[in-house]
Every structure is written in structure tokens, then in C-alpha cells.
Amino acid sequence: MSASAPPAGPRPSGGPAAASAAPAARPGRRGPSAAIAVGGGALALAAVVLLHLAHGRGGVGLGDLPALIAGDEHVRAVLLGGRLPRTLAGVVAGAAFAVSGALLQSAVRNPLAAPDTLGVTAGGYLAMVAATVTGLSFGDLPRGAIAFLGGLAAAAVVHAVAGGRNDSSHLVLAGVSVSLALSSVSALLVMLFEAETGAVFFWGHGSLAVADTDRSLTALPLLAVGLAGGLLLARGLDILGTGDDTARGLGVPVGRLRAGAVLLSVLLAAGAVAVTGPIGFIGLAAPHIVRLCGVRRHLLLLPAAALWGAGLLLAADLLARVTSPTGNEVPAGVVAALFGAPLFLVLARRLPVEPVAPGTAAPTRRGRRVPLGPVVAGGAILLGVLLAAGLLAGDVAVPPGELVALATGNGGDLARTVVAEYRLPRLLVAALAGAMLAVAGGIVQTVARNPMADLTVMGVSGGAGFGAALVLVALPMVPYAVLPVAAFAGAAAAFATAYGLSRRGGSVAPERLVLVGIGMFALTTAATNYLVTGAQFRTAQALRWLSGSTYARDTTDLLVLGVTTALAAVPLAVALRRIDLLALGEDTPRTLGLPLERTRLWVLALAVALAASAVAMVGTVAFVGLVAPHAARMLTGSRAHRLLPVAGLFGAALMVVADTVGRTVIAPAEIPSGLLAAVIGTPYFAWRLRRDRKG
Template sequence: MSLGLDEQVDAPAGARPGGATTAAAAVRRPADRVLLTAVFVLATVLVAVLAVVDLTLGTSQVGLRDLLGLIGGGGDDQTLAVLVASRAPRVLAGLLVGAALGVSGGALQSVARNPLASPDTLAVNAGAYVTVVLAAVLGISLPFVLSGTLTFLGGLAAATFVLAIARGGAAGPSRLVLAGSATMLALSSVTYLLMILFAQETQGMFAWGEGTIVQSGSQKVSQAAPVVLVALVVTVWWARRLDVLALGDDTASVLGLDVRRTRLVTVLLAVLLAALAVTVAGPVGFVGLSAPVIARLVAARVPGLYRHRLLLPFAALAGCAVVLAADVLIRLAIPAESGVMIPTGVVTTLLGASLMVWLARRLRASGPVRATASVGARAASRRRVGIVVGVLAVLAVTLLVAGTLLGDRLLLLGDVTNWLAGVSGKQVSFVLDQRMPRVLAALLAGAALGLAGTSVQAVARNPLAEPGLLGITAGAGVGAVLALVLLPGATIWVVSAGAVLGALLTFGLVYGLSSRRGLSSDRLVLVGIGVSAAASAVITLLVVLTNPWNTTMALTFLSGSTYGRTMAQVWPVMVALVVLVPLLVRWRRDLDVIALDDDLPRVLGVPLERTRFGLLLVTALLTASAVSAVGVVGFVGLVAPHLARALVGSSHTRVVPVAALLGAVILSLADTVGRTVIAPVQIPAGLVTALIGAPYFVWLLWRSRRSA
């Protein structure tokens, strides 16, 4: 059967169009039936072994011998209580969630004909998660049926939106994942905002939001199990239609299949399964991606397994194995109480992100890419450019003044003048000593992110690329958090050095993994998103292991905030701008030709690889300095250069200064709004930019869906 990337990914043998028919014929041979049976038996045995091992692991001193004693009738009440109240529900939850997500991901991949489709990349989990958090904020204690219905509606709305933007997956893997990532980031921003504003009502949901199968009793599992079982049976019964759908829409229609109804019912069943998994264990990351991929890899070697009535049950077994193996790995690597605190989804996300990177590396070039230079490429007159630069400069100064005056306490210009002269009162001095570093940090970090986005879009030749989507921002976040964890009380220069090192290592990893058979724009973006997901999981792991109760601090950093900034934290980004901006100005004409194709730079004598590497290095350094100043902020690097090209054309001589000014204006405005709109409560600037930037990003995808 087709994976949807048959023309773009090196699919394994047996995975070509028509493979389902060939497999159906081949399975009639006795040897093939034996092999098929053996594969299912081995998978079932593996799941059973993992389940038994998981039952023996926990915080109490109850091991395999004690559990065997229960079977023989010689166990004590304490062992039985531990088994019934904690360990058995945990293992059953792992089996339930793994099977549900495995089948859900397999169905979504078949509908989209894309092996990168999953409840994660289609934002199903994010849509379901935000509804759970919203219910907690409102103080609504819903019964299981209503809670499941709410998560189902949230996941369905998100998946429908993403599939509509990506034309059901027909627009290619990068567009599907980009649309899903943008939608997921927007929903995650809403979720983080709710958790920051309502910390007491949502206590414990940060770790739960990564997905954990730890259960307090068996109530949720027992309520979800019948519904999940029915949904699994119906999905497998419906699966024969997916075999026909795999032949292509036209062929399926000729054979009498109602393509639209088949897709609709399949998506509904897949979203229902994913929503039930979220209701039981939270959004366990990337199981819906990794389990079906593992199943399809095995199916490439086993005749007949590509038939969906066999493939989906095997994906369910693979999902069970992935979830249980992740839980066992956590408890073996980090025993005692610390292991309980680590969400299962952290490990599954690391596995799924690795598989996503592996799939992206197999991506073949899909033909000529749309040059970044052509986006918004109407040339602007010098007068227009002068007006734009002048207006943006005035806006930047205005926001600098407004940010200084506005906040939980309003100030006057006279107060600022007195403060600058050193004659202000203690209260005014206290306020401005705290506020000025925040205002400057937002202004300078915004300019750095705008320039970083300009560089990366030109190199990737993708107007939808930005440092966050390429993993550089998350990598810088890992470095900064790791510096704080390993060196408590570290100075800002140490934290900045950690952020720079993390950004550079992430940049090197993404660049190296993306350079197979030449740098491909789609491959660069997909690898970056996979590495970014893995880096985010590492940040969660570090926070949960070192300071699990201070999730507000973690959320504030991950959401991009200027809270508590000092002038010492402003200097690194200021130094980075002073050193790196002249390099971008020097390379401005090289950016123009690199943004077009690979041939023109060589014809004009531009050292392509060296210049491209240098530009990405500058991007990493600018991003790292911004992260050290304001934390993880997304979408400024996307919106600023795109608006710059729309305003002044595609020439980087004009785009570079305009993008820097736009970045400064956007982040400064977001910071001021976040500090004042519901003062004294503060909204992190990164959440404000995400709430604005993510819809803008989705609009860009929607506007270009026809041309895709």
C-alpha cells in the first residue's frame, strides 16, 4: 500500500502501491500464514513480558516473588493492595493507551497517506488537552462520559482544521507537519496561559500534560476500557475500506467506495481513540506516530500484514509495547520516587521524535522549492522603504516609552527623567530598576529573533521556517535549563553560554541530519520539528527531575517571559547584535542569491556551503542570545521577516533592517500587553506572540494551500 510518500521517501520493499493486493494474494500460502501467526504471537509475548516486568516495578517493596505468591494463594494483603490500587491499573492504562493510540495513528496515516500523520502532528492531543485544562480551570468535575466527549470534540476540531489546511495530507508531509505544529503551538500557548493564570486549579497538570500512565485506582481504566474496545473493533471492521482507499481516490471511487464518507468515519474513530487515551493518561506523545511506523516496517517483511484488518491490530500491539517499554525504562533507569514523577510521554516523545527524524531523512527532494525571495516580492520604491523604516523606528521608540511607563504601576515621563538623573524617589527607582531591563530585553531579543528568522528562511528557502521550528530555540532552552540545573546560582553569562552551546549543538545536529543527498528545505523543516520535540521533552525531564513542584517557573521560561530580568541578562543579546548584525549586512547580497536556488550562487562565485553554514551559525547565536534574555519565544522569527518582505520587497538589503525593527516592535508590544492587560497578573510575552503568530502562520498555510 502507499504511504503517501512513495514518490518522496525510500519506502521499504513491499510498501509500494498495490502492495495490499499483492499481500492479500501472498498470505494464502501456508508458509506465509505461519509467518504471520508467528509475528503476532511474538508481539503478544513481548507485550505480556513487558506487562509482567512493569508489574514488578514501583516504589513499594513488592517484587516478582510476592506477585507469584498471590497466584499461589500465599500473598499478603499489602501486596494485593499495591497490585490492585496502583500497579495493575498502571499496566492496564499502558495497554489501553498504547492500543488506542497505535490504531488511531495507523488510521490517520492511511487517511492522509502520510507516515508522519499522527494524533500529535495533527494536533489531536493538543486539542483534547486544552479542553481538560479548561474544565479544571472552570472547576468543573465532569463524569467520564462528559470528559471523554469534551476531549473528543477538542481533538476533532483541531484535526479537522489541520487536515483542511494540508488538504487531507495531499499537500505533502512538510505542510501537514507545519500546519499541525502551528496549531499545536497555538493550543499549547492557550494551555500554558491557563496553567500560569490558574496555578492552583491546574496543579499537577504540567507533568500530566506530557502523558503519564500512573493511576490512582482503576476507575478511569474500567470506564474507558469498554468504549476503547468497541472503537477498536469498529475501526478494524471498517479497515477493509482503507485497503481500497490506499489505491488512490480515483481508483477507489471507480471500485464503488465512498471516499469522503470513508475518510470522515475513519477520522472520527481515530480522534475518538486518541481522545479516550488523553482522558485516561494525558497526551502521551508520539505513540500514534511510532507504533504504526514500526508496524509498517514489520509489514514490509511479512506478506499479508499490510492489509489493514491485520495492520491495525499489529499497530495496537506495537503501541502497547512502546508505552510499557517506556514505563519500564523510566523505572529501571530512575528508581524510587523520582521515577514516579517522570511522565511516560517524555520517553515516548523521544522515541517518536527519533522516528520522525529518521523518516524525514528518507525524504527525497520533491522538485523545485518555492524561493523565499519570491514571497511578497513586489519591489518597493526608496521612498516607501524610507517611510516604512521611519514608521517602525518611531513605533519602536514609542513602545520603549510605553513599556517604561505602563505596568502594574503607571509612571510619568517626569518620573523617568528623575530616575535617569538619579534624583527619583525610592518607589519610582524600585519600579524602574525592575522594569527597564524587561523593556530592553524584549526590544533587543525581538530584533535578534527577527534577524534569525530572516537568515533561516533564506537558507531553507522556506518562508514558513523559523528558528523555533528548526529546533534551535528548544536547543537553546535545553542548554539554559541545564546550566541552571547543574550550576545553581549561575550567573547570566553562564546561562547564556549554556544557551549558546545548546543552540549550536542543536543546529549542528539538525544541519547534519538534513544534509543527506544535499540540503532539502522540506527535510530541514521536518528534522528540525522532530529535534525540537525531543528537546522540549528533555526540558520537561530536567524540570520534573530537579524541581517538580516549581512548574510555574518552568512554564514561565518555556512561555518566554521577561519577568525578573536584570541588566546583566540584557548584555548578552546586546553584544550578539553588535557583533552579528554587521555579518548579516555583509552577507545581504549573498542572502538574495542563496534564497533562490543552488545553481545561481555557484555561477556568481558565492561559496554556497560555507556561506550557508555561516548564516545558520549566526542564526543559532542570535537565537541563543534571545533565549538567554527572554526564554523560549516562538513565531517572532516567522512573522517579522515575512511582513518585512511584504512591506519592502525581497531584497535583503531592505529586509534585514525592517525585519529587525519588526521583531523588536512585535516582542516589545507583546511584553507590554502581557504586563498591563490584566495587571498585576502578567502574561508571558511568548504566549502573546504565539497567540498572534500561530493564527498568522496558519493563515499563511491556508492562503497558499491551492498553490501547494
Template sequence: MSQLVTRPGPVRPLAPAPAPAGRTRLAAVFGAAVLLTLLVAAVHLTQGTSSVDVGDLLRLAVGDGDEAAAQVLVGSRLPRLLAGLTVGVALGFAGAVLQSLARNPLASPDTLAVNAGAHLAVVAVAAAGLSLPALPAGAVAFVGGLAAAGLVLLLSVGGAAGPARLILAGSATAMALSSLTTLLLLLFEESTIGLFAWGNGSLVQGDLSAVGQLAPVVLLCAAGCLLVAHRLDILALGDDTARVLGVDAGRLRIVGTLLAVGLAAAAVTLTGPIGFVGLGAPVVSRLLARRVAGLHRHRALLPMSGIAGAFLVLAADVALRGALGGQAGVDIPTGVATTLLGVVILIWLARRHRDSGPTRQPPAARPAAARSAIRLGVVVAVGVLGVAAALVLGMLAGDTWLLTGDVLNWLHGRTGAAYTFVLDQRYPRVAAALLAGAALAVAGTTVQAVCRNPLAEPGILGVTAGAGVGAVTLLTFVPLAGVWTMSTVAGGGALLAFAAVYGLAWRGGLDSDRLVLIGVGVSAGCLALITFVIVRSDPWNTAKALTWLSGSTYGRTPAQVVPVTVALLLLTPLVALARRDLDLLALDDDTPRVLGVRLERTRLVALAGAALLTSTAVSAVGVIGFVGLVAPHIARALVGGRHARVLPVAALVGAILVSLADTLGRTVIAPAQIPAGLVTAMIGAPYFVWLLWRSRTVGPAVR
């Protein structure tokens, strides 16, 4: 969490209450906000799939409407409107409280993984075959969201922690939780049918019962937030000042987090996780507070954030149905629209982030003492043996277990039809896993060096999600497209996303924190587009896209392995030639310039190479996370920080990790399969947690 820096000296009193003129202006702003929200709500009531229009609603209002219009209003439109209002208020309050507690403008139920934790809890209950009423389901969501938020807040604190650290901790935790959620959706497809669209925030309601049960919870939690509003004003002055003024900062954070998670859990239970409203609504309110006296106080800021949240949810829903028709409101989650809006806000905030200058390299990434050539040779030899063992195990294991003799006979063309079929299907999967793992590891090593952030990985460049947009779109609209078409489209999407991230992050130079924040934003936007494509085209057939997005080698052919092979053969030597420049980039901005390295050109070339490696890996095996994060760390721990040593070892480690994850995923519950990306997430997430915890307690915090 970013710390408020205060000058020594006497404690300054809080700002005086606004003058009568200021109060009048504040009241006028609140009145205008309420009026705008009511106008959007009125428009919202006129939209839908039925033929009930404005005239029918006006006749109902004067008591002259027909029964059919009344049924549509009470059974469909009014529940949807009230759900939007309830969720918007809940997320607005929750986001404002979390930002104040963390003193971080990027804190929200999304960035703290509250929504992801609550979503996982609700899906787990559905997968178990339980159907809970709204309040018990809300309690389950509360437990999941609280656990996730507590973990992220615990991991993101540190002596020099900044917004990028919070985003990294939250996004990685959310990625791990979302992987578990996706696993449950795939394994229990019948029990969880329809939860994919709901998992992106849908306002569709069958009646008023859920709103009636959860709205009082939202009101109670919002009232609790208002009760601690004055303490939040004092906390904004800093922990030491708050302590002098009699506010227990630790207790306040616990109470505030419980209230915020309760609000977010109620919202998730009602409509699923609606993205970025908890970020955008408080940001809009804080911008208004710069011009309106008294709005910065939490007794005004919190209600304004709630109103802004309701306005954003309803406006996004109105825009969605206005642009695509009433049926779109049923098919397409409202959370897709709010996420795209929130991404714009996140990128805007990131571009306002100032470059804090040269950054000291954190301990996790600092080059270790040089290891001996003998040690390097031993590690490489063991790595090669490990790759060979992973290759053999991958060929032998699966729903049909084979013997090494069967593989040898197959190589000589002496196996029967059954074993020949099995091995012909299996060897492209093993090759794809090994090569994609190596490509992701090399890309991750490059990204960590350029960003000088040992917690970075290729996904923060938007490359993975961009490739996903291209591939899922092609799978949806051209299902019979060839291998090279798939690779070209996925690679094009990846490069477009990378170009957007790099271009938006450039502001008189490339600040690594800004690159991380914008990369996360672009990735979220791409994932929203993927959801849009899936639910718009075939909402009842999400398994194919989910499997691909989870990183699966299922159905791979030899031709699909060629692009990643070519990328490795061409780009890995180029990265290896730039090993000295990567060593210098990992230090700071000044040293490379002094030694004659053309900093920006080197960064661009290195990141473009990482983007190409990642895009070809994604086209071969789908989306696999954490490999680009974990493999470079293991390599540095084994052979030190010099990239001449790290690159080959990381490639070997990445190949082993993905191959073993793929073999494990298609063996443990055979004939069913767990996508390799979900297995790597379950392995990589605990390792990431350990890295964050280690960087929290040892040396400077990771930026």
C-alpha cells in the first residue's frame, strides 16, 4: 500500500466545514447526480425484449395500463432496474472505502480480487449441487471475497509499495482464483450451466426476491460505512496522525474491509462480478471533489460514489441494449460494458502516474554471485535430462498407459492400430507443451529484465489476452480455419495488444510501473471482448472456448507446433545475443545509457520479441499463465542473475513445467482432462504468493 508522506511538525486540523455557499453547491451537485441517475433509470425501464414501450408505462403510472404491461414491468424490468441500482451503490461504496483504507486510487473489489474470491465461492457451491437462497449464497460469497481481499492486502504491503504492487498482487490472485473457477465450470458443466455469462456480471433477474433479500444487506453495510466516515477522514492524514487523534488504524481497516467485502459479496451474489464499477465510481467522485468544497469528506464522498456507481451500471446497461437491441441485455453481461469503461479509467490513471526515476532492483531479481561453469553445466545437463524425462512420461501417460517398448515399436512402425492411433494423437501434444513452455519462459525472462520487476510476466503486456481475442474470434466464426491462419490471427491480436500497451505507456519514456498498470488494463479489456464474442455467438457452448482459454493441448496436430518452433529458432538466438543489454536493463535506466545502450530501442525490440514468442505459444496451446513468472525465478535461483546463464536454464524449466502440467492434467482424472493452464496456475499461484511475501519481508518492496 502506498504510504502518505507527511512533514514533521504539529498535527494540522482537518479542513473546516464548507461555508453555506459551499454547502449549497454540494447539495446542487448531489441533486444533479440523483437527477441524472433517475433519468437513466427512466430510460432503462423503457428497454427490453417485449413490446411494452414508454406509452404503456405512462398509462400504468396513471392507473390506465393493461395487465400484460404490468406483468412485464414487475416481473422483468423493475427487478433488473433495482438490481442495477443495488449493485451500483454497493460497488461504489465498497470501492471508495477500499481506496481510502489502502490510500491507493487503484484499490477496488476487482483489483483486490474480492470479486474473484466471491465468484469462486458461489461457483463451488453450485458445482457441489447445492442451490442456496440469496442470503446464504451471499454469506458464502462474503467468506470467499474476504479471504481473497485479506490475502491481497497482506501481500501488497511493504516499505515502498506502490500501485503497481497492489495491481500485481490482486491480478495474480484473481488469475489463480479464476483458474479454479474455470476448472469447476469445465468439470461440472451441467451443474454450473449459465454461470459463465453470470460470472461476468448479468443484471437478468427472474423476480424481486433476490433484490428484496440483498438490498437490506447493502443498506446496512452502507450505513456502517457512513458511521466510520469521520474516522476515514482522519486516516487519510496518516497512521501516526490518526493514532494521535485517537483512531485505531488497524481496527478501522479491519472494520472497513469487512464492510466493503460485505457490499461486494452482496453485489456478486445478486448479479455476478460486475467489473470496474468499484474503481470507476470513486474516481469520478474524487475528481468532482477537487471542484466541490466538502465532497472530499467521506460523509459526502461515500454517498456520491454510491450514486456514481448506480449511474455507471445503469448507463452501461442502457448503452448496451441501445446499441445492440433488447435481446443483448439478456445474452451479453452488463459487466462486459462496465469493464470496458473501467479499463479506460484505469489507463487514464496509469498515464497520470509519474515516473519515480531509476528503480533499485529488488532482491528477488538482483544478480546473484557468479556461479561456476561446472555448476552451470551440471544444471543444464540435469535440465536436459528433465526435459527428456518429461518427454518420455508425456508419451507414456494418459487415459491409456503405455510402456517404453510400445513407444520404441511405434518409432519403428511396428505397433498395432490402437497404439498407433494413441501415439499419433499424443506426440503433437507433448511437443506443443515442451516448446510452448520454453517460449513462455524466454519471454518471461525478457519481460522481467526490461520491466525490472521480478513479479512481471508476459501477460502484463496484454499479449496473451490479445492473442486470445484473435483466436477465440476465429474459432467462433471460422471454426475450420487452418493452423497458419490461427497462428496469424492470434499473433496479429497479440501484436496489436502489445502495440496498444507500449504506445499508451510511452510518455516521454517508458516507466515500468505505468507499463504494468496499462498492461493489466488492456488485458482486462481483451478478456471482456472475449466474453462478448462467446456469449454473443453461442452462449450455450462455452466449453470449447473455456478449454482453449485455460491452456489445453487437446487435439493438437503436428502443423500447430510449427509456428512456435520457428519462433523459438529465430527469436531465442536474438534474445541470447542481447544478453548483456538485458543485464544492464535489469539494473536501472542510467547505466545502460552511460555504457552506450540505446535504451528505448533495446526495450522495444526485446518486448516485441517477447510478444512474438508469447503469441506463438498461445496459438499452440492456448492461454497458460505463471510459466513466464516462475521459470525465470527458478533459473536465477539455480545459476545466478546473468542472462547468459538464465535464458537456457529458464527455457528448460519452462518446458518441463508445462509438459508435466499437461501430463498431469490428462492423467489424474482420465478420461476427463484438466487443461494445462489450470494446473500451472495451481502450481504457480502459491509460488507467486511466496515471492510477494518474501519481497514484503526482505529488503525494498517490489515496485
């Protein structure tokens, strides 16, 4: 199941050695034959199809097949009218996702590549949601073509954000970051246009309950075209696995081959999304199962992956209906992620990582760095202006004169009630939470030496969300004050697990920690979605909290965050020089006498404590810890004593803007500030990374 490094010798170009998507069998051990892989996939698919058709309401099972043949209308309606469309959708979509993942893994030579990890499914889903809510007419253009355009655009964005690099940490982090951004935009559209989107939230997690025979039959030609195209590229993909230089030497047009495989992959993923919605990890797991059986050549790999992918998706749907915690149906995509995320963890843990070059987490331009004093002063002034604007704006407009009067102690009842008791505490909570997330993100980016590393996509926020959701669903009568404690415990457990799984040979490579953290993020997010979508209690509150919200935050929450910030100030000041040393790589800190592993652990633990405290108060907020440190680094450089204060100011400003806009745009209703923070910050993040790569 793990990806193996190539033989010793010159490393082929076009990506690190660790990025090979076709791990070789262990020396001296032969895997099962290709016939067993294909035959086993066919038998497994046949068995799960029968079980899938047999399960359901209506009192009809496989024993009623003779009645179907005899023309029983009730049996015919249940099996052919109700269950067969769902089964057909699972077969078509599962096969399409699996072949799509196999093509992507081979094209970029990355074993962690899949339609969901590289943003393709999220892009296709966003395109379909946007078409639904805007009412744009696409004429005869089918919904699969709309998803194809969205998926293709998302793949292009991921490539641009990753800077064309195929190494696992950069490519997958770029894919996860773009997926988070696109998912946030989709969630925002669903929230703003609830009447137009209907039950799209449930479908957005990937569900066979929305199966439609016509859509499945329409997607069949796409599956056939994608599979046939992949088989035509099979020989070239086999050679590409040996490296770009070798492939070029043998006459393979590497650029055209890779582009063709990616286009076919996006086409297949788009067709599957049009049938079932976005479903993750099928495209990751099915090709690895086939490779584990000893199949390497794509002429057999692609058809076998299609069989296993169809069986895996049907099995996930069957488990979703059988094991729902409350009897409510859980989307198949949630269960697929719940069982697929551990596979990602195993692959990430065993993957030989490419060491990141020592230095800054992102490029900086010498000669253009702004002095720290003016930057801090300007950031503080900007934050003050944004806070004042947030106090005035909202469902109830407050005249500026009332704000001045309140500041001088002469404010009226309106100013005291709306501003002092309601808006000011929540804005200050938003500012502190944003600053803590930004500082934590700056620490992680510097230690991991990766500009896309963040505790949100490394499992900490996901663990906090799972801890809170577990309390809300399993213990609905527990006081709300327990929620932050559960969130903090979940975040700490997620980080401890990720750190422990990342240890190999007595040390933790930052690159592996990032990849394992992504797996933890996927696992905890899937577990949270499983609880929330199947829950009958306080679901709306859970969804609001999981989207990141400062709603109803008061002086008590502000006091908790204030105390946490004060307690963290001293160890953070002590850690500044050590953070700079950790950014220099592995050898230099050891040469200077720094206990590398112990220092890295406690510095990261400090970042986790900051992020977990913020998440416990305002919920899961993505991208503040990504965007704010990156923007600060462009102005101040990478030294921690300059970077972290400015990042904190930028993070606070971003959260204040998100809170103000969120409670103003559709007042008296609110948009969760976490969604808006992602929507506001992500375009800047992608643009800066693209610009830095060009520079």
C-alpha cells in the first residue's frame, strides 16, 4: 500500500522520487496475479450489487426475483423503480471516480492524487451549484459538462497554486486548500439561495439517494470514453512511471500525454459528480487496491480499478444506510471518506518525503521589505477603523455620533445595548480569534517550511469540530459551556495522533507531518459530517458552529480568549529565536546545539494551543491561518519577531471584516464568518502564490 522509492541512482526529472504513483512489489514477494485482481473485483462487485439490491424498505428481497419474472407489479416497482437506479448510479459513479483517480495518480506520479484531493470534485460541484442558484441557461449543455468546466478550472488553479510542482506535500496541500475554498463558496451560495438549492446540502456530501436513471445512463458514454481514452494512453503511462527523462528518451510526448490523462480524469470525475455529487477517496483507494494486488500495467489497472471503485461506492452506500446513528440516512460520500481517510493516513505515513529546502516558508523580495514600525502602526490603525465600522454596521444602524458619545461616557440606550453589550464583545472575540489563528499559522508555516501549511488543513480544526459535534449529538442536554472544552480536547487529540503517526526513525519530518495532518483533517471532518448529517438534535447549531461563527459571543468568551492570549505571550516570546532556527532545516539547528525534536514539538504544541483556543470560541475557521501570515511575510520578511505580530494584526482585521459583512449582508439573518473569511482570503492567497512562483 505504500509508495516505494526508486532504485538508487540518478533521480528522474518531473517530480521527486517519492511521487511515483505505482509502488513496486517488495523484493522476493510476488503479489496476486492480474487475473485475481480483475476477477476478485468482478466477484466483489457482483456480491455487493446483490446486497445493495436486496436492502431497503418495502419488504422486497432477492427471494422475490421469481415474482419479478412472473410480473408482480409491487416487486417490479420496488426493485426496478426504486433500487435499481440507485445501484446503477453507484456502479457508474464509483467506476468513473476510480478510473479518474488512477489516471491522475499516473499523470502526476503522485500516489496521493485523486479527484477530491486535487480539487476537481469541489470545482465541479461549485459549478453546478452556481448554475443552479443563478438560473443561467446553458441550452443543451448537460450538467456533466458544467461540472467538467468547473473541475477543469479547479485543476488549473491547483496547478497554479502548487507552482507546477508534483511533490506530495505541495501538490496535495494546494489541492486541499483549493478544495476548502471552493467548498466554502459552495456553502455560502447554498446558504444565500436556500430556496433555489433545495436539498443540495445533502447531495453536496455525495449521495446515491438522489439517483436518477437518466443521469446514470447519460454518464455511461462518458465512462466509456474516459476508459477507452485511458487504455489508448496505457503504454505511454506505463513508460511515464519510469520518469520524464526516460519517457522522452523513448519518444513519449510527456506534455501531451500528461495533459490528455488529466483531461480524461476531469471528464470522468465531472460525470460522476453530475450523478451522485462530490464523493471522496474512491478515486484514491480503488487504484491502490489494484496495485496492491500486483497490477502495474494500465491496460489491466484501469478496468480493474473501475470494478473495485464501483464496489467500494456501493458498499459505502450500503453501510451508510445500515449504520446510521439515528436512523436518518447518511450520505454515501461521508462513509466513503470515513473509511478512505485512514488509507490516506497510511500512505502519507509511509511515503518517502522530499526534504524542503531550508529557508523561508515563502519567497521574499529583498530590498522591498517595509520597516516593522510603520507596518505595525498601519495595521493597528486599519484594525481600529474596521472595528469602528463593525460597531456602526448591522441590522440596526448606529449613528457615528452615538459611538462618540459612548466613548466619552454619554452614550444613550441604543449605544449601550447594541454597541457595548452586543457588537463590541463579538468583534473583539473575532479579532482575538483571528490573531491567534494567524499567529498559529505563521508558526506552522515557518516550522514546516511550507507556505500552505496550516493547522486547519492539518487536523487541529477538524479535531476541534469533531469534539464539539460529538457533544452536541451524543449529549444534547449538556450545557453549551462544555462545547469549548470538548473542542479543545478534540484538537489536542488530533494533533497528538498526527504527530505520533509522523514519527519515523525517532524523528518527525515536517513534510510528513503536513501530509499526515491532511489525513487527520479528512478523517475528523468525515467523522463530524457523519454525526451531523445523521443527527436529530441541535443540527442547526452544530452546522453554524462548524462553519465558524461569532454569533452570540459575549464578554465571558472575550475574557477566556484574553486570558489565553496573555498566558501564551511569554512562551511565544521565548520561542521566537527557536522558530527562526527551525526554519533553517534539519542540520543547522543541530549544529547550533538545539534539541531539534523536543523544540519542534513544544513550538508546534504552542501553535496548537493558540488555534484550538480560537476554534473552541468561534468554530472552525479556514484560511485565516494561511492568508494572514503569507501577507505579513511579503511585507516584513520571515523573521518570527517581525512576522508574527503583523500576521496577528492581519488575521484580526480579516475576521473583523468577515464578522461585519456576515451580519450585515442578509440582516437580520447572518452568514457564518468562517465562510466569509475563506471567501475573502482565498483569492488573495492563490494570487500571491502564483505571483511568487513567477518571481
